[in-house]
Amino acid sequence: MRQASMVVGGRTVLDRIDLDIQAGEFVGVLGPNGAGKTTLMRAVLGLLAPQAGRIEVLGAAVHRGNPAVGYMPQTRSQAPFPLSGRSFVAAALGGQRWGLPWTTATDRQEVERVLELVDAKTLADRPLDRLSGGERQRLLLAQALLGRPRLLLLDEPLISLDPPRADAVVALVRRVQQALGITVLFSAHELNPLLPALDRVLYLGGGGARLGPVDEVITGPVLSALYGAPIEVLHVRGRIFVMSAAHDVERGMHCGPGHVCDHSPAVASA
Ligand SMILES: Nc1ncnc2c1ncn2[C@@H]1O[C@H](COP(=O)(O)OP(=O)(O)OP(=O)(O)O)[C@@H](O)[C@H]1O
Numbered sequence: 001m002r003q004a005s006m007v008v009g010g011r012t013v014l015d016r017i018d019l020d021i022q023a024g025e026f027v028g029v030l031g032p033n034g035a036g037k038t039t040l041m042r043a044v045l046g047l048l049a050p051q052a053g054r055i056e057v058l059g060a061a062v063h064r065g066n067p068a069v070g071y072m073p074q075t076r077s078q079a080p081f082p083l084s085g086r087s088f089v090a091a092a093l094g095g096q097r098w099g100l101p102w103t104t105a106t107d108r109q110e111v112e113r114v115l116e117l118v119d120a121k122t123l124a125d126r127p128l129d130r131l132s133g134g135e136r137q138r139l140l141l142a143q144a145l146l147g148r149p150r151l152l153l154l155d156e157p158l159i160s161l162d163p164p165r166a167d168a169v170v171a172l173v174r175r176v177q178q179a180l181g182i183t184v185l186f187s188a189h190e191l192n193p194l195l196p197a198l199d200r201v202l203y204l205g206g207g208g209a210r211l212g213p214v215d216e217v218i219t220g221p222v223l224s225a226l227y228g229a230p231i232e233v234l235h236v237r238g239r240i241f242v243m244s245a246a247h248d249v250e251r252g253m254h255c256g257p258g259h260v261c262d263h264s265p266a267v268a269s270a
Helices: 037-044 085-090 105-117 133-145 163-180 220-227
Strands: 002-008 011-017 026-030 052-054 069-072 151-154 183-187 200-205 208-212 232-236 239-244
Touching: 002 037, 011 037, 011 052, 011 208, 026 037, 026 163, 037 151, 037 183, 069 133, 085 105, 085 133, 105 133, 105 163, 133 151, 133 163, 151 163, 163 183, 200 220, 208 220, 220 232
Parallel strands: 026 183, 026 200, 069 151, 151 183
Antiparallel strands: 002 011, 002 052, 200 208, 232 239
16 A cells, blocks of 8 residues: 555545555554544455555455455444355355355355354354354354455454453454465454454554554554554553553443443453
């Protein structure tokens, strides 16, 4: 991404961003509400053209419908479909064939391959409304892996999951990413669940972006510049807290339907 600017609803959400993500990296995408995490993913998918600058994905100019890019959109609703898990995954085969029954042996093999990758073969016969949020996330991940993408974009897959299930999803994505040697951009509103898996972190804020190792990006000076306000970073027993005026900005910033909304003091909530 070179000097890329993304404008949404008349506002410049990302302003002249330069980024190089390496093949095979697991990158955590963080930043406050509205910082542009989803916008960045839509740009990489070719769904939103940059107003200025250039975006290349896997060595070629970005284009919509690139089969080498898998996407798991942000889902806040847990509305169950009257489908088995296996049919739900199969329904996403080929994109344009969404909703049609799958019939070919190749299709069936592909569905079984992705179910196995996410350890979901035993739950794929159950209807979606009998699955937990974490189990449904595994099926959404399976959908995103259809067609063997080399780049996987996961938009806030931890929303609505409790800490143990969030940890399990991160561990699963890391395992799949390493087994397949693919690149992952994983957005989240809290850094800590991602720490065991991250190669680098991309922090968005104030139209800007910083990409680098956690200990170089998650610092008071870097985040203060991105937030445009004094930010303090605390390290407590292996966890990292991003604080603004004694308030944990990561835990407090996602309130609303389907979001955890916890304004308790950071260290107490650790
Ligand atoms: N369709 C739209 N029309 C107008 N503004 C939009 C639209 N979609 C997004 N925006 C705005 O663009 C900005 C970036 O949104 P985006 O969804 O990329 O942020 P985000 O970092 O993913 O936020 P969140 O953490 O809340 O998911 C926000 O200010 C948002 O209100």
